[in-house]
Amino acid sequence: MPVEIPKDTWAGQVRTITLGATAAEGGTRSHTVTIGGQKSLPFMHFEHEAPYPPLVALEIKDRRPDDWSALLLERWGDVVNAPGDWAKAAEAAGAELIVLALSLTDANGEPTRPEAAVAATKAVLASTGLPLIVWGPGQAEADNELLVPVAEATKGERIAIGLCEDKNYRTLVATAMANNHLVIARSPMDVNLAKQLNILISDMGLPLDRILMDPTTGALGYGIEYGYSVMERLRLAALQGDGMTQLPMIVTPGYEAWKTKESKVGAGMPDAWGSWEERAITWETITAMTLIESGADIVVLRHPESVRRVQTAIKDLNSVREMA
Amino acid sequence: MPLSGIEIYKLLPQTNCKDCGFPTCLAFSMKLAAKQVELSTCPHVSDESKAKLASAAEPPIRLVTLKSNGYEVKAGNETVLFRHEKTFYHKPGLFIRVRDNEPLEDIKSRVRAIDVYSVDYVGMTLTLEGIAVESATGDPAAFSAAVRAVREATRRPLILISFDPAVMAAGLQAIDGETALVHGATTANWEAMAGLAKQHQAVLSVQADSLDGLAELTAKLKEAGVQDLVLSPVTGSLSTSLNLSTQIRRLALKKNFRPLGYPIMTFPGDLKDPDQEMIMAAQSIAKYAGFVVLDHFLPETAYPLLVLRENVFTDPQKPIQVQPGLYEINNPTPASPVLVTTNFSITYFSVANEVESSGLPAWLVVTDAEGMSVLTAWAAGKFDAERIAKAVKEFGVADKVSQKRVVIPGHVATLSGELEEELPNWEVRVGPREAVDLPAFMKQAL
Ligand code: B12
Ligand code: SF4
Numbered sequence: 001m002p003v004e005i006p007k008d009t010w011a012g013q014v015r016t017i018t019l020g021a022t023a024a025e026g027g028t029r030s031h032t033v034t035i036g037g038q039k040s041l042p043f044m045h046f047e048h049e050a051p052y053p054p055l056v057a058l059e060i061k062d063r064r065p066d067d068w069s070a071l072l073l074e075r076w077g078d079v080v081n082a083p084g085d086w087a088k089a090a091e092a093a094g095a096e097l098i099v100l101a102l103s104l105t106d107a108n109g110e111p112t113r114p115e116a117a118v119a120a121t122k123a124v125l126a127s128t129g130l131p132l133i134v135w136g137p138g139q140a141e142a143d144n145e146l147l148v149p150v151a152e153a154t155k156g157e158r159i160a161i162g163l164c165e166d167k168n169y170r171t172l173v174a175t176a177m178a179n180n181h182l183v184i185a186r187s188p189m190d191v192n193l194a195k196q197l198n199i200l201i202s203d204m205g206l207p208l209d210r211i212l213m214d215p216t217t218g219a220l221g222y223g224i225e226y227g228y229s230v231m232e233r234l235r236l237a238a239l240q241g242d243g244m245t246q247l248p249m250i251v252t253p254g255y256e257a258w259k260t261k262e263s264k265v266g267a268g269m270p271d272a273w274g275s276w277e278e279r280a281i282t283w284e285t286i287t288a289m290t291l292i293e294s295g296a297d298i299v300v301l302r303h304p305e306s307v308r309r310v311q312t313a314i315k316d317l318n319s320v321r322e323m324a
Numbered sequence: 325m326p327l328s329g330i331e332i333y334k335l336l337p338q339t340n341c342k343d344c345g346f347p348t349c350l351a352f353s354m355k356l357a358a359k360q361v362e363l364s365t366c367p368h369v370s371d372e373s374k375a376k377l378a379s380a381a382e383p384p385i386r387l388v389t390l391k392s393n394g395y396e397v398k399a400g401n402e403t404v405l406f407r408h409e410k411t412f413y414h415k416p417g418l419f420i421r422v423r424d425n426e427p428l429e430d431i432k433s434r435v436r437a438i439d440v441y442s443v444d445y446v447g448m449t450l451t452l453e454g455i456a457v458e459s460a461t462g463d464p465a466a467f468s469a470a471v472r473a474v475r476e477a478t479r480r481p482l483i484l485i486s487f488d489p490a491v492m493a494a495g496l497q498a499i500d501g502e503t504a505l506v507h508g509a510t511t512a513n514w515e516a517m518a519g520l521a522k523q524h525q526a527v528l529s530v531q532a533d534s535l536d537g538l539a540e541l542t543a544k545l546k547e548a549g550v551q552d553l554v555l556s557p558v559t560g561s562l563s564t565s566l567n568l569s570t571q572i573r574r575l576a577l578k579k580n581f582r583p584l585g586y587p588i589m590t591f592p593g594d595l596k597d598p599d600q601e602m603i604m605a606a607q608s609i610a611k612y613a614g615f616v617v618l619d620h621f622l623p624e625t626a627y628p629l630l631v632l633r634e635n636v637f638t639d640p641q642k643p644i645q646v647q648p649g650l651y652e653i654n655n656p657t658p659a660s661p662v663l664v665t666t667n668f669s670i671t672y673f674s675v676a677n678e679v680e681s682s683g684l685p686a687w688l689v690v691t692d693a694e695g696m697s698v699l700t701a702w703a704a705g706k707f708d709a710e711r712i713a714k715a716v717k718e719f720g721v722a723d724k725v726s727q728k729r730v731v732i733p734g735h736v737a738t739l740s741g742e743l744e745e746e747l748p749n750w751e752v753r754v755g756p757r758e759a760v761d762l763p764a765f766m767k768q769a770l
Contacts (some may be wrong), residue, residue: 002536005535045565188703220631225636228610229408273623279623280623289603
């Protein structure tokens with residue numbers, strides 16, 4: 001019985017965005033990476049072949065983190081003490097992008113100095129050819145104080161800086177414009193708030209192909225279903241032709257999954273939770289994969305084994321096969 | 325998919341004879357579409373129209389139920405492609421596969437571990453649904469023995485796997501009287517399998533490597549009188565599985581395509597890589613499977629899969645909540661500390677479990693934050709000083725404690741000033757941000 005497969009045809013398309021710049025393009029990266037361009041829901045190859053598969057980024061810090069799970073610190077070992085070494089190890093672990101997350105304070109508990117943030121960024125750029133994303137500490141004042149000098153010191157590299165939120169985006173957008181960088185627009189799990197922030201940012205004159213959106217997510221067991229559905233709705237809106245939702249999406253399953261008790265705590269847990277390390281890696285992997293299947297274009301992870309597993313799965317998902 | 329009034333009208337005699345009590349056939353069909361009258365009110369509907377109307381009233385994805393002594397697993401009856409459109413209803417059953425070439429004692433001990441496995445998640449007890457027994461030997465006696473061994477170790481529903489009708493017959497014989505899932509029917513064996521399914525009231529899984537093949541088989545089986553079917557497209561990759569499952573769901577819901585209007589079963593273990601197996605199981609949970617057969621069982625991977633299933637299948641319209649009130653943890657005394665949180669169930673249980681397992685007694689004030697997490701409720705104005713003060717007064721906390729001191733979550737430290745104003749004579753303390761750190765905080769600071 002020949003079955004006629006219904007194909008969705010969409011008016012819209014996700015924008016194509018490139019991060020990083022090679023020497024020829026005014027930067028120092030060994031290559032650039034590109035995401036977006038989809039004309040159908042994730043991996044629906046029988047409708048449209050997606051030009052660019054999702055990318056896996058690894059998050060590193062400018063110094064040894066205070067609040068990371070012992071499993072992560074143990075796995076990375078000494079490299080966590082030097083961002084350049086850490087970036088190199090992350091590249092070796094298969095990362096396609098590096099996310100450098102700046103700390104609020106230095107190892108002595110003093111506010112991170114702008115010069116230190118710049119030095120950490122430069123060390124990362126020197127030790128790897130991968131394109132880069134730099135996050136501020138997540139507090140408006142500190143973000144502006146650290147990210148502006150970082151953006152200036154890396155002019156032309158097309159790094160993505162963030163996170164731009166509704167209350168704090170102007171300074172970051174202005175410096176991204178001036179220094180040929182991109183921004184990450186983060187909104188709290190709401191289609192309209194995401195659109196609104198993208199509008200505000202593009203109204204400042206930053207072209208839409210330099211904005212990535214982070215609709216915020218939750219970890220498995222801690223709100224992932226909200227993030228999942230918001231991403232599905234954003235992607236549907238994009239395909240239906242809503243221009244302000246047609247930006248590739250970046251989400252942070254690593255950050256979310258590794259702050260859960262399931263990943264942080266080893267001893268004294270119920271037997272039904274099983275082995276700590278495998279549970280933690282599965283937590284991160286399943287959080288990431290579920291978001292990838294709802295439309296994520298970049299997932300930011302923390303554990304090398306999760307990177308390996310997620311990349312294997314993406315490769316499979318991206319393989320185009322004869323369908324029915 | 326329900327028919328519209330006009331579509332129903334086309335199936336009526338269109339004589340406007342008024343015997344139904346309505347002025348016209350059209351008026352009657354409108355009432356029927358709105359489910360305000362019964363079809364039998366019109367005495368003149370042809371048998372052909374009756375059949376069409378009945379089949380239109382069936383759900384687009386048939387509901388099938390596996391039953392064993394004391395357990396039931398349902399799949400099907402889904403109505404949407406995306407959970408935000410309404411909700412997903414029937415959580416896919418998770419089954420673990422054992423094979424009849426393993427020693428019976430090994431099978432039993434594995435099955436017992438799977439049978440008793442349960443994990444607590446926000447106050448719910450989550451378990452796996454059952455066992456899939458596969459004939460690897462091709463020997464009816466070995467299969468029958470394996471099925472019996474499994475049945476001795478668990479009462480949960482079973483999926484039986486063999487494409488040889490003689491082997492399947494032996495397996496079914498061993499669990500006569502239950503509704504098992506039989507995997508399965510193929511172009512080669514479907515007639516014999518249909519006979520077995522009917523004889524044993526089993527649900528029959530249909531396997532083919534294309535949608536054409538699946539549709540052809542289900543049509544034949546339906547004609548042969550087997551109604552309760554499950555679709556098992558052969559995949560072996562994440563991409564094919566996602567594509568085929570999506571196509572099946574779309575055809576059933578958007579096209580009301582009956583031959584594929586059945587629940588889907590997937591076999592993530594066929595990927596032959598335990599890590600990717602878990603990823604495929606997660607995909608199947610979110611993307612449309614009704615039954616998922618795993619080859620590996622480990623608590624550390626079962627737990628995340630069960631949690632994912634809860635998350636994906638919650639009603640997106642209303643968060644899971646607990647009743648606001650004053651909760652007593654570990655038999656608190658008047659000297660025990662007072663902690664404040666919200667009534668979002670994940671939030672409540674994160675805090676309650678932490679305190680409970682520490683053994684420290686405490687009073688937990690659960691405010692009515694409309695089922696939102698601490699920060700979400702705070703951002704939405706549902707967890708502010710006023711509401712917290714109101715809860716503390718309403719639940720009569722002052723009468724229960726000797727020391728008027730409340731601990732608020734670290735994430736809402738900014739509330740402490742206002743709360744002191746709202747609750748004069750009370751001391752307000754800011755606790756840690758994460759519940760994990762509460763016991764240490766309680767020991768040190770309280
Ligand atoms: C899921 C989610 C939602 C869901 C709601 C889920 C729900 N039922 O609450 C939805 C999508 C609906 C939502 C909506 C909004 N959200 Co929201 N949401 C989240 C998200 C992703 C996870 C929240 C969660 O479930 N956490 C898990 C629970 C268990 O955490 P918790 O309640 O804080 O409990 C922990 C601790 O606080 C502590 N704890 C709890 N009680 C106690 C008690 C004591 C005594 C102590 C010591 C500790 C303690 O223990 C727990 C475990 O560690 C967060 C971001 C994130 N990733 O965290 C944003 C977040 C909370 N949301 C935010 C916002 C702004 C909103 C909106 C206002 C945005 C909007 N769309 O308008 C709305 C508000 C809702 C409305 N207007 O109706 C912001 C809040 C920003 C801020 N700092 O104020 C956040 C932080 C996102 C962000 N970074 O911008 N959200
Ligand atoms: S009884 Fe039947 S045929 Fe007569 S008016 Fe009613 S619907 Fe029409």
